[in-house]
Every structure is written in C-alpha cells, then in structure tokens.
Amino acid sequence: xxxxxxxxxxxxxxxxxxxxxxxxxxxxxxxxxxxxxxxxxxxxxxxxxxxxxxxxxxxxxxxxxxxxxxxxxxxxxxxxxxxxxxxxxxxxxxxxxxxxxxxxxxxxxxxxx
Amino acid sequence: xxxxxxxxxxxxxxxxxxxxxxxxxxxxxxxxxxxxxxxxxxxxxxxxxxxxxxxxxxxxxxxxxxxxxxxxxxxxxxxxxxxxxxxxxxxxxxxxxxxxxxxxxxxxxxxxx
Numbered sequence: 001x002x003x004x005x006x007x008x009x010x011x012x013x014x015x016x017x018x019x020x021x022x023x024x025x026x027x028x029x030x031x032x033x034x035x036x037x038x039x040x041x042x043x044x045x046x047x048x049x050x051x052x053x054x055x056x057x058x059x060x061x062x063x064x065x066x067x068x069x070x071x072x073x074x075x076x077x078x079x080x081x082x083x084x085x086x087x088x089x090x091x092x093x094x095x096x097x098x099x100x101x102x103x104x105x106x107x108x109x110x111x112x113x
Numbered sequence: 114x115x116x117x118x119x120x121x122x123x124x125x126x127x128x129x130x131x132x133x134x135x136x137x138x139x140x141x142x143x144x145x146x147x148x149x150x151x152x153x154x155x156x157x158x159x160x161x162x163x164x165x166x167x168x169x170x171x172x173x174x175x176x177x178x179x180x181x182x183x184x185x186x187x188x189x190x191x192x193x194x195x196x197x198x199x200x201x202x203x204x205x206x207x208x209x210x211x212x213x214x215x216x217x218x219x220x221x222x223x224x225x226x
Contacts, residue, residue: 001158031212033213033214035214035216041218041219042216042217042218042219043199043201043214043216044216045213045214045215048213056213089154091156095212098212099143099144099203099212100161100212101146101158101161102146102212102214103158104148104155104156104158106153106154106155106156107154107155107156109154
C-alpha cells in the first residue's frame with residue numbers, strides 16, 4: 001500500500017536543543033498530520049496541515065512546535081527548544097482528502113536527555 | 114471524557130481461535146479506522162469504514178454509526194497477529210479541514226501456540 005516515510009527513525013537530543021523530524025508523505029496526498037505516542041500508549045493528535053497552513057492543532061502542540069512543508073518537500077515537525085516531556089514516538093500521516101484513510105509512517109522515536 | 118472506549122485492553126488467544134475487539138463512541142463518529150501496531154511500532158492499516166461491514170482474510174470489521182460502536186473480529190488467529198490493535202474514529206464536522214482521528218487506548222493481543 002501507500003508508504004509514508006519518516007526520517008530519522010531514532011533521534012537522541014539534549015534538552016533545550018532544536019530538533020526537526022522529517023516526513024515524506026504519499027506523493028499525491030494533500031493533508032498531513034503529526035501524532036504523538038508515549039511509551040506505546042494512546043496515540044494523540046498534534047496537528048493537521050493543508051494547503052500550506054495549519055488547520056487544527058491540539059493542546060499538545062505547544063508554542064515550541066512548528067510545522068511546514070516548503071515547496072512540496074518534506075513535511076517537518078520542528079521543536080525548539082526541546083523539553084524532557086517531548087520524549088515520545090512521533091508519527092506522521094497523510095491522506096488524499098480530508099475524509100478517507102490516513103496512512104501512517106513508522107514513527108520517529110525522540111529521546112530528550 | 115474519552116470519546117473512544119476500546120476493550121478489552123489485553124487479549125490472549127491460542128492459535129486457531131478467534132475473538133472480537135470493540136470500540137464504543139460517546140459521540141457520533143463519521144468513520145472509523147482499525148490499525149495493527151506491530152513489534153517494530155509501525156501502524157498497519159486494516160480497515161477504513163464509514164458504515165457497514167468489511168472483511169479481509171481472517172479479519173472482519175463493522176461500524177454502526179447509529180449505535181456508536183465498531184468491532185474487529187479475528188478468526189483463526191496466527192502468531193503473526195500478535196501486536197496492539199487500535200481503533201481510531203473521526204468525529205463529524207471536520208470535512209475540508211482534514212480528518213482528525215481520535216484513538217482508543219489499544220488492545221494488546223498475544224497469540225500463543
């Protein structure tokens with residue numbers, strides 16, 4: 001099936017530093033999402049993005065978080081500065097329309113020390 | 114409160130047997146997706162339903178939006194079916210702003226020889 005690629009699969013970073021998580025969504029998809037999962041627990045919605053804009057964000061999407069997809073390249077999640085509680089697995093997802101199957105990447109495990 | 118209530122939280126099956134997972138929704142949902150999260154953490158799409166029943170191999174899923182629940186039936190369980198199964202539902206009202214999935218807590222399925 002369609003593949004969403006996430007780079008890197010693991011990232012270890014010191015608290016306070018900046019990190020960028022990269023997502024290569026399915027090629028013809030128009031809607032992009034980030035989700036956060038802590039320790040194999042429930043997946044929590046962070047943000048969705050369409051037509052170059054954030055459409056909706058949750059309360060987990062702190063001011064230190066930002067997303068962009070410059071010129072159709074990677075869809076990125078940037079955290080600046082990072083905090084210990086940002087340690088989690090971050091999943092990117094994409095869909096063609098806003099009302100059909102979401103396809104998820106395999107996640108980036110972020111560890112903040 | 115939680116909008117997606119998933120049960121059971123854990124399930125143990127012997128190979129060749131079957132069971133059902135269930136998600137109840139506390140608000141009307143537009144569609145539901147089911148995922149298997151494997152040992153590497155990847156989310157595998159199983160089903161997307163806006164209504165009715167779908168079947169794929171040994172898996173069958175039903176979504177009853179009127180009665181606010183969805184089920185996932187597994188028959189003839191195999192060792193490779195082990196993993197965590199998540200339901201995730203879309204609430205009404207998102208439309209062109211993109212579907213935001215609300216996840217259940219997951220069911221940890223263990224299939225034993």
